[in-house]
Amino acid sequence: MCRFVAYHGPPMELDELLYRPDHSIIDQSMHAEERREPLNGDGWGVGWYDRERSPEPALHKRVRPAWNDDNMRHVSPLIETSLYFAHVRAASPGLSVQQLNCHPFTGGTGLHERDADLDPVERGRRRLLFMHNGTLGAHREVIRRVRESLDDEFYFGIHGSTDSEHAFAVIQDELGRDVVDPSLDDLAAAVHAALERLETFRAEVDEEAGTQANFCLTDGESIVATRYATPGTAAQSLYVGEAGSFESGGEFCSTPDPEGTAATIVASEALFENDRVWRAVPRNHRVTVEPDGTVSIDPIELDLAG
Amino acid sequence: MCRFVAYHGPPMELDELLYRPDHSIIDQSMHAEERREPLNGDGWGVGWYDRERSPEPALHKRVRPAWNDDNMRHVSPLIETSLYFAHVRAASPGLSVQQLNCHPFTGGTGLHERDADLDPVERGRRRLLFMHNGTLGAHREVIRRVRESLDDEFYFGIHGSTDSEHAFAVIQDELGRDVVDPSLDDLAAAVHAALERLETFRAEVDEEAGTQANFCLTDGESIVATRYATPGTAAQSLYVGEAGSFESGGEFCSTPDPEGTAATIVASEALFENDRVWRAVPRNHRVTVEPDGTVSIDPIELDLAG
């Protein structure tokens, strides 16, 4: 279980949304309100893009709790970004608190050759960021099936032991080799197919087990997020916030800017109180944010094999 | 602000009390009940003695929260000890979360020559463990005065920046050069004199500021703990638990064993519910545990200079 926040909109300084809202992700690391246990102190991570400089995101993860990571405190005021992900972790029992197991995850093999003659698939995968709030039902057995179902290149991109990272590998596997520069539709289709594969495996392994899959995926341009739970299982909370801008001190408005520079947040919990900004995502729905900021919320209907 | 626990009694495995009680120090790191903020996740530490092997304690500290430190999980079942201290930290704003700033502290210079021809004072100081729950009022200015008041050898023993470590240096300074193998009375007198010095400095600097000084000190044989707060300031909670034994599954009893092998716990919060075991320490009182396990609770009456 965890909490996360994703931002898509006009460039702003990273510390603005990370630290300043009343119920920022930092506050949620200590005092989450919509899960039974308020504490998400088992490491955290932040990934962000600067598309003028690189299509690949920066990534900062630590096993320390978010609230006492003074590096991010001292780095974020100098970072300007128009798309970032942040995630605070509450490790499931038995899963290790390791930097490797912190979200968000990036694709690719994790090796560091920057200008090596990278395979375009590898290059494409490195553009992705993924984070997850929830657990896959019967996750150990599902993970084993997931691994067996993966192509080598996505199999070898798994470095940790979380169900979340394995779910991300399935998404990449669904994107496949041919989709190097995916559209929002490609990303959404891959997430959908991954949910189907994961739920099919889960049902094969344990009909009764329940999955909570609040996924959040980006390629640096679009965002696809889900609020999904197996029938009979409670879903984790998810909100969408929309405003002309989220600059602190700015006047928040619920109507997107007509010129299309509206700002969007997808978050486990609303970052501050303002009913004109936030709406709850219904259970088993998907949120998409297009490169131009257009937000849609659509139902998820899985077609489970068998 | 923090929470702590100290054990004095028959040898038992370290993990017994660390992990098993309902409201163990680990639970208090997440869900403290007697301070406004339940979270004490800014590092922790455990120190313990094995007097047959050495008069100096073992010490394990990490900046990770107590609840996800798998090293202590995997080490404590093999440790048998008749006296240990554990402390979970909630860093005061502006104080760094560093291993160095975690409690408990030991005396001495922190250098590692084991069989160097150590000065007996240095050797004596290394036997001590100290931990603190609370804050010194006007702590920055008080720390400066403390430093100026210290003999070199105790001044040079300070490695971090907490008010707590400075309070411990004052205690060592009060013990002085001549008391190499202190009795319980020596320890209690040093704690008393340190409280007076600290409160005198505090009053000189800021008459209105309030100090919370729940101190806990040991030389590996006796324990001196205080529940103290400046008049007008709320005191941090403190409890004493007494039983024939605290082995889990054992039958807890509130009357000390007639043969003097009774077990005592001094803790910020009771580790489990049992009114026959636990009693609250009154405000501005001192708890002492003698080498044979005899527990006394006496009022603290400071005589402040000026």
Next chain:
Amino acid sequence: MCRFVAYHGPPMELDELLYRPDHSIIDQSMHAEERREPLNGDGWGVGWYDRERSPEPALHKRVRPAWNDDNMRHVSPLIETSLYFAHVRAASPGLSVQQLNCHPFTGGTGLHERDADLDPVERGRRRLLFMHNGTLGAHREVIRRVRESLDDEFYFGIHGSTDSEHAFAVIQDELGRDVVDPSLDDLAAAVHAALERLETFRAEVDEEAGTQANFCLTDGESIVATRYATPGTAAQSLYVGEAGSFESGGEFCSTPDPEGTAATIVASEALFENDRVWRAVPRNHRVTVEPDGTVSIDPIELDLAG
């Protein structure tokens, strides 16, 4: 690549061998002499037994370099043990420096229920410690095959991403469900069969790749260590040291004590200079230390499938 040391003999304090020899494992973390790169600074670990207290080892691992881990400095003087493993890591390129990936590894699922009604197989696996110096040839593909070949219970015991941990899982898989309390012969047979399985996989994947497998395994009573390399590949160094005792200051002698309390060290590099104590293990040989301290060195002859 890495360096390791294992001790089997009369109980002694853990810090004695960890810190005091001229070329201790701590020194080898900075200044290894028998590998091209002297540095082994990517985390470390120490595991030790206290059979009177538990059949399961204590385990302490950190991503910090061994030389600046002050916790072990302050804990090891209070630990007495008659069997311990220590390992300093030099991470292979692309493998993460995570506590999880540090050696030694223990068996079992890694969950923490101490007195849960543990399966005897799980209980047996938790008694094991394993460490490795070297790399498996074509390790990524071999790891995939390894995973596919494992029984669920050993598959689920893998938490990290190193080839070493996967090699250990194969050893456990070879021990199987039926061997709950293995003899030295059982352990040696499992190591042998695991080497064969790993080398068979390696040859299937890449005929040219070379494996270096200096393995070291214990159940808390016996030790099995190998110095193995694929034909055509250089082997990592390995030494056996034997003495009546390794207490510092004691007189080292090369002949085992007639009363059978002789002490043995198996180490990547000799811990100090003394030709009467140390002998190099020949390439493709196995060292075994029986519970009573008897040391044997025998050739390894693999029978590779196909």
Next chain:
Amino acid sequence: MCRFVAYHGPPMELDELLYRPDHSIIDQSMHAEERREPLNGDGWGVGWYDRERSPEPALHKRVRPAWNDDNMRHVSPLIETSLYFAHVRAASPGLSVQQLNCHPFTGGTGLHERDADLDPVERGRRRLLFMHNGTLGAHREVIRRVRESLDDEFYFGIHGSTDSEHAFAVIQDELGRDVVDPSLDDLAAAVHAALERLETFRAEVDEEAGTQANFCLTDGESIVATRYATPGTAAQSLYVGEAGSFESGGEFCSTPDPEGTAATIVASEALFENDRVWRAVPRNHRVTVEPDGTVSIDPIELDLAG
């Protein structure tokens, strides 16, 4: 002892100089060539400026060795900066490996209120970065004298225990309250006066002790670096590199660009071989880099009190 590098010049991506030169600071963390011990693995830090966004630097420090810090690996490609400091530490014996003790240091109290009504002195101090290679002779006693000589506001800015951070406090104390927006001359004068104060204290305490003070200070616009050692003490190495640009793959040239956009590096060791780029700074000389990139090297002549 340590190694450091400072860059001043046209904006470039942070990873370029951090990771790519043959003998980058990362390489120097493992394989320094001009100190007896090649290893500088006790933590590291990087500070950089983005003057368009803020006058205060970003700061990233970790106790991990530089070579395995994957956060900086994944963050630095997105950072563009025209002035940065990086420092790899080899902790002096007895000084703790804590994030707090890693260089570079910033001024100010370390509290995090971003838009609090900050005192202009506090605001000015936060713009500074400082790092040090060397040790102050008789450092413990000198540190005590330093503390006693400081104004409260600089005294309270000290959070760790290194001689280096104390030297930086003296520099800030010399800058004083009145110099809020210092010129290069102000900075150079403060460094000079601090050296005199430190050397005077050192001589009072121990006439024979020797200080090595390779200091490096910036306000985000200019740099002042020293290569200083007490007479009779060997000086740590220091180099200046000048080129039109240090972009990798670019053609290095030793003559500054006529338009004044030349790039300068000040480093403990040359980052690559090219005699036209690098020159050794003579002992007891000072390097200054003006905001426009003009480099001067001048002798340091201390006038020691007494």
